[in-house]
Amino acid sequence: MVDEQLKKLQRNGLKITPQRKLILDILEEFSQLTGEEIASLARDKQPSISTGTVYRNLKLLSELGLIRNVASIDGIRRFENASVHSHHLVCLRCKNTVEIDFCPMNNELQKLAEKYGFQIADHDFQIRGYCMECKKGA
Amino acid sequence: MVDEQLKKLQRNGLKITPQRKLILDILEEFSQLTGEEIASLARDKQPSISTGTVYRNLKLLSELGLIRNVASIDGIRRFENASVHSHHLVCLRCKNTVEIDFCPMNNELQKLAEKYGFQIADHDFQIRGYCMECKKGA
DNA sequence: CTCAATGCAAAACCTTTGCATGGCG
DNA sequence: CGCCATGCAAAGGTTTTGCATTGAG
Numbered sequence: 001m002v003d004e005q006l007k008k009l010q011r012n013g014l015k016i017t018p019q020r021k022l023i024l025d026i027l028e029e030f031s032q033l034t035g036e037e038i039a040s041l042a043r044d045k046q047p048s049i050s051t052g053t054v055y056r057n058l059k060l061l062s063e064l065g066l067i068r069n070v071a072s073i074d075g076i077r078r079f080e081n082a083s084v085h086s087h088h089l090v091c092l093r094c095k096n097t098v099e100i101d102f103c104p105m106n107n108e109l110q111k112l113a114e115k116y117g118f119q120i121a122d123h124d125f126q127i128r129g130y131c132m133e134c135k136k137g138a
Numbered sequence: 139m140v141d142e143q144l145k146k147l148q149r150n151g152l153k154i155t156p157q158r159k160l161i162l163d164i165l166e167e168f169s170q171l172t173g174e175e176i177a178s179l180a181r182d183k184q185p186s187i188s189t190g191t192v193y194r195n196l197k198l199l200s201e202l203g204l205i206r207n208v209a210s211i212d213g214i215r216r217f218e219n220a221s222v223h224s225h226h227l228v229c230l231r232c233k234n235t236v237e238i239d240f241c242p243m244n245n246e247l248q249k250l251a252e253k254y255g256f257q258i259a260d261h262d263f264q265i266r267g268y269c270m271e272c273k274k275g276a
Numbered sequence: 277c278t279c280a281a282t283g284c285a286a287a288a289c290c291t292t293t294g295c296a297t298g299g300c301g
Numbered sequence: 302c303g304c305c306a307t308g309c310a311a312a313g314g315t316t317t318t319g320c321a322t323t324g325a326g
Contacts, residue, residue: 015300015305035291050308055291057306075207075215077290089256098254104242104263116236117270118227125242125263132255153280153325173316188283193316195281215315 031080031097091131169218169235229269
């Protein structure tokens with residue numbers, strides 16, 4: 001996992017525990033996982049980990065900005081590693097993601113928002129479909 | 139509400155009930171509502187409506203494509219009317235939305251996706267922040 | 277009339293929380 | 302060692318479901 005993440009924990013007076021490492025590791029490997037999925041993957045590696053701990057840490061890590069909730073068209077809450085500002089291609093089948101070097105946010109859009117007196121906080125852009133592997137099997 | 143929506147119900151052998159009309163009406167007026175909020179607004183107009191009916195219909199109308207789940211960074215599931223392809227400015231406080239005439243999807247992006255062997259199904263773009271009214275009060 | 281849809285209430289799910297115990301710094 | 306974090310289990314909130322009844326076509 002990214003060392004910076006652990007340092008950020010420490011800087012905030014929080015402890016580095018095996019459980020937190022594990023969660024960060026999982027979100028390093030996969031993106032777009034639900035709380036349940038993360039808990040399940042965590043249990044595979046450390047059976048004693050409790051669901052409460054997983055959710056508590058997901059919340060805490062979100063607040064620290066290390067991970068984030070992501071948009072999802074199906075309405076299901078998922079998490080991803082927040083180490084980069086990025087937009088994704090998300091595979092609807094395997095849930096794997098491909099980062100794309102494209103951000104729709106631009107000056108034109110900023111001005112458009114201002115025209116409505118709207119103050120932008122953040123944005124989200126997501127492209128959903130099927131990755132190369134899953135396209136084959138479909 | 140949009141008459142087309144009712145026809146689509148009929149075309150699928152489904153019935154037009156006061157409850158369904160009500161839900162569509164509510165999502166005509168407001169966007170970005172949670173299931174609970176919709177149920178609550180529905181109860182205001184028709185106290186006898188049951189939560190089960192609301193959720194059953196939200197699911198059914200989603201499957202028909204009349205409404206859709208929307209992305210939300212806070213992980214909370216919301217619904218909106220699917221009558222138009224649109225992108226929004228969403229106010230984080232009052233939940234009102236402003237439609238913007240801007241779609242990030244373009245040829246460049248299509249090609250980028252193809253480069254990864256990715257087959258695009260749909261996409262979602264959302265700008266969050268504060269509307270004119272809520273900005274004042276903040 | 278008939279079958280789909282509703283209301284009601286219980287169940288299922290996911291997430292959060294209180295409390296005693298354990299373990300990182 | 303002290304205090305934060307964990308595990309456990311119970312509580313909370315939202316969504317789903319079974320069943321008898323109602324009502325749209």
